[in-house]
Amino acid sequence: MTFECSSLPHRYLLALGSNRRLARIGGPRAVLDRAMKYLDLNGLALVSASRIHDTAPIGPSQRRYANAAALVASALKPEGMLERIRRIEKDFNRLRRGQRWRERTLDLDIVLWNGGIFASEDLLIPHPAFRERSFVLTPASEVARDWRDPVTGFTIAQLLARLTKPAPALR
Secondary structure (H helix, E strand, C coil): CECCCCCCCEEEEEEEEECCCECCCECHHHHHHHHHHHHHHCCCEEEEECCCEEECCCCCCCCCEEEEEEEEEECCCHHHHHHHHHHHHHHCCCCCCCCCCCCCCCEEEEEEECCCCEECCCCEECCCCHHHCHHHHHHHHHHHCCCECCCCCCEHHHHHHHHHCCCCCCC
């Protein structure tokens, strides 16, 4: 999916995840599909969306995840964007934040912002763990492969290649 939105000053790379069915929508893949459309209806312009990927859980969760990435444009600055995505998560019945690796209907994270680095009590951009997560980098490479991490200087494509390259054989 790709749409025009050149007049909006801020660009964000968002990671989307779901591993729980939502009764009125369906399973995790359907939740992500609906969430991407919902982003576009809630003051964000969907510039590009990745395919939805099925991924293995990390941590104690037993349910497989559906993961995707979206490139959005907005007039919102980072803290306003954080408020917006939290409201969207709530609209999708996200119950509690702060429980790592638990099942959830919708998880939205700000991975990168075209303004570079941002830090507040509630938000760090770039997302502190995105460089080590193939379930973030794989879909992100579909929509923003040339976007550079302002901390390392590597592109999304380079970060993914570094993460997925085979380990050298032991001698």
